Amino acid sequence: MSMGWQDVRDEALRRIRSRAWEPGALIPNEADLAQELGCARATVNRALRALAEEGWLDRRRKAGTRVTLAPQRRAQLAIPLIRQQIEARGQSFGHRILIRTAEPMPPHVLALFDLPAPGPAAMRVQTLYLADDRAFALEDRWVNLDAVPSFAGADLDALCPNEWLVRHAPFAHGTLDYSAVPASAEEAAQLGCAPGAPLMILERRTYGPAAPVTYMRLAHAPGHRLRLEI
Amino acid sequence: MSMGWQDVRDEALRRIRSRAWEPGALIPNEADLAQELGCARATVNRALRALAEEGWLDRRRKAGTRVTLAPQRRAQLAIPLIRQQIEARGQSFGHRILIRTAEPMPPHVLALFDLPAPGPAAMRVQTLYLADDRAFALEDRWVNLDAVPSFAGADLDALCPNEWLVRHAPFAHGTLDYSAVPASAEEAAQLGCAPGAPLMILERRTYGPAAPVTYMRLAHAPGHRLRLEI
């Protein structure tokens, strides 16, 4: 026999796809499978755990392992730096800082973070990202200076805000929100499109271990596509 | 001591976040860590493997384990059925089949799948999805009848195309593409918005084990947001 855990996983997946193990049905327990396949129980465990993480199986102590009824597949989106997005397309990356001011977070940003007015000391930075010297996206960002004091002195011409924060402000979690909105007059001017043109907007909230770190609103130039793989 | 693998993972993550292990630096090998933490090497292996899968560590045989320089976090998007999206918001789900015809895939769809004309026998279905009896999204779909012959006789009034395919057409992989485009006259009429209004478009290609299964273009009503968690 000699089955490695990937072989066991493949065999189990084959039985799931071929419906030899029907959706919702109980499959043999680890010990039995190990004997049948001629390997240790730990090997079967590793394989079935992998399939459970991928959503193919539901495992519960005592209840056993069942084939998931509605396999809820997850799409994964790698969150690349804007530089990487642009360079991956073979274009040259650039950025221009348009605005950089000490400025408290506006009420709608405070509300998103569930913070009371007037909020923490903050810095606002507006950045235009360029691909081959053409506008790629317009970013408006507020950074919580209480959480990242050193941002006040960051050299943002050398390192764009996106990269600076990734390097200096380790974060715990956050949310991404994509939506489609018409371009404002300012966005249209900066991105070189008609006012009202549909833009993909990415809003991002980032939290550190304890406190909010930054809110960002990124307006992509028209034609931007977000791709996810399943 | 008595460290479980989750304790080892937490301790390692603490050292990464506190920069006790600096970005890019080599960390101790598994055997040394096991001795230091008072557990078996397999336990350390399990913990470090988990951190590597989450993107915190880069591991290579012989070269050792390093802290990832630019931790590339991945956002995960659970792909729920449209019904679940709507019901999760406390609204009632409904759908109406607008078009259902035997109709070959148009050239741009064949091109996406890299198929030569005239392509496989196919069925086109246009569906309007409703949330609380208001338009939620307009779907245009082609299904490859060679890959899923039984789709020709599916009762799509009982089960919307989305759910029918999830239940009957096990798939291997696919892509999701989000973009922002102006509403066409037809979309505006069906979705109850102004022509030219910005719409979030989801295009989805789904492949079975061997052949393409379906291409779908879903136009969301204005205001739709796509949220991902990190």
Place this chain on the structure above:
DNA sequence: TAGTGGTCTAGACCACGGC
């Protein structure tokens, strides 16, 4: 070629949770 992570094993004990 030597050092590192990757994996397998046999056995053990534990935690959960149907019954």
Place this chain on the structure above:
DNA sequence: CCGTGGTCTAGACCACTAG
């Protein structure tokens, strides 16, 4: 209660690859 998956261990061999 007691069957199931979850985990740990000590040891072993292997696969890859940097030097």
